[in-house]
Amino acid sequence: MSTLDKTPVKRDEILFEYLVRLADDRLILGQRLSEWSGHGPELEEDLALANIALDMIGHASGLYTYAAEIEGEGRDEDDLAYFRDDIDFKNFQMLEQPKGDLAYTIARQFLFSLYSYLLYMELKDADDEQFAGLASKHLKEIRYHLRHSREWVLRLGDGTEESHRRIQDAFDDIWMYTGELFEMDEVDKKAAEEGFGADLAKLRKPWKEHVDEVLDEATLTVPDDNQYMASGGRTGFHTEHLGHMLAQMQFLRRSYPDAEWT
Amino acid sequence: MNTTETTYTPEQIWSFLEEVTDPEIPVLNIVEMGIVRRIDLEKDGVVVRITPTYSGCPAMHAIEMEIHNKLREKGVEPFQVKTDYSETWTTDWMTEEAKRKLKEYGIAPPGKKGEEDDVLKGLRKTKIIPCPYCDSLETELQSEFGSTACKSQYYCHSCEEPFEHFKCI
Incomplete structure (x- = not known):
């Protein structure tokens, strides 16, 4: 069932929705990153992207499990990952975009890891013990994701003519999906009021400052904010890419819904 | 049962x-x-x-x-x-004995966590990790990720051996 028309009211409902949003972001990005397995430009990078994909799916798994527990309707993490349709997924549109070339993947990793770092610095103090515990754990890993992608932004931007062109194109292409990261809707506001959500609008300034610093160091141009910004992921509106990805990701589980690894 | x-x-x-x-x-x-x-x-x-x-x-x-x-x-x-x-x-929960065994096994053990440096500061800064084989400090970070999520990859310029480092978290 779609959750589109359901605005959460009670604390548990808000927490559930908030956890699922964060989990969706990480599952979808993890799935995209896993597409690099066996296709990395060099062995070390293949391993790095696969490891980050695993971390992302691990974060999603912890968040879904806790969300399902809060919901208390007998669903588990797999139900949330495999048995919801694209309209039920609340991930940011940025994260469902095809992996593109390495520059595109790196640009996205950098922008989203930095965002996650700033967000989780807030969430680690969430007024909910288990959520705060998960956030503190994930934060440690995000630090490495940020270092990894930033290192590559510098190397590609300040590298060859071609690597510079590709990473600049990547930032230019992805920029329209950055506006959504800082929007505060009803769920975000209620989550903040309940003491477990972050004020996303406030993250925008430190995020932009660091992006400016790194892109400048990488001899890159920061794209113009004054352009069309995509929006809607948080309410279940997605680009065409999500459906295709889910079809591939969910197919096996839906074909054999009760199958178990033995 | x-x-x-x-x-x-x-x-x-x-x-x-x-x-x-x-x-x-x-x-x-x-x-x-x-x-x-x-x-x-x-x-x-x-x-x-x-x-x-x-x-x-x-x-x-x-x-x-x-x-x-x-x-x-x-x-x-x-x-x-x-x-x-x-x-x-945290890697601080590993016993000293465990860290010694790691080094013997060829994995540079994690140091004390201490204060976590601000990841937003020092764009090109990397920590110096001593080589587990020859203890040289002439080592270089090759990748933040190794064969598993908990390890990163280094190269030692003194003994010319690649090695893994158990990340300090």
Whole structure:
């Protein structure tokens, strides 16, 4: 069932929705990153992207499990990952975009890891013990994701003519999906009021400052904010890419819904 | 199924779990890694509380299975293994003995965590990790990620050996 028309009211409902949003972001990005397995430009990078994909799916798994527990309707993490349709997924549109070339993947990793770092610095103090515990754990890993992608932004931007062109194109292409990261809707506001959500609008300034610093160091141009910004992921509106990805990701589980690894 | 109450003390169960090793780093057992947090004798039996090292670590599933196998083999019944997220695992929980074994195995052990440096400061700064083979400081970070999520890859310019470093988290 779609959750589109359901605005959460009670604390548990808000927490559930908030956890699922964060989990969706990480599952979808993890799935995209896993597409690099066996296709990395060099062995070390293949391993790095696969490891980050695993971390992302691990974060999603912890968040879904806790969300399902809060919901208390007998669903588990797999139900949330495999048995919801694209309209039920609340991930940011940025994260469902095809992996593109390495520059595109790196640009996205950098922008989203930095965002996650700033967000989780807030969430680690969430007024909910288990959520705060998960956030503190994930934060440690995000630090490495940020270092990894930033290192590559510098190397590609300040590298060859071609690597510079590709990473600049990547930032230019992805920029329209950055506006959504800082929007505060009803769920975000209620989550903040309940003491477990972050004020996303406030993250925008430190995020932009660091992006400016790194892109400048990488001899890159920061794209113009004054352009069309995509929006809607948080309410279940997605680009065409999500459906295709889910079809591939969910197919096996839906074909054999009760199958178990033995 | 054997439903008789276990007669083992927590100390004995701790020592059984010292026989369970990390599948990715076979020289370390899960107790010295700090993965096993508590063992309690509750009214429904023994409860073993473990904490994951890395959230996406595939070894955690294997470790949980190994714990089940070990306790069954020792006749500890009934028992439960629970994952506890309330405290965040840190490499500071590894014993000194574990760090020594890591180094001997060829993996540069994690240092003391101390203050976490601000990841937003120092764009091109990397930590110097001594080579586990020759102790040289002339080493270079090759990749933030190694063969597993918990390790990064380095190269030693003195002995010209690549090596892995267990990240300090």
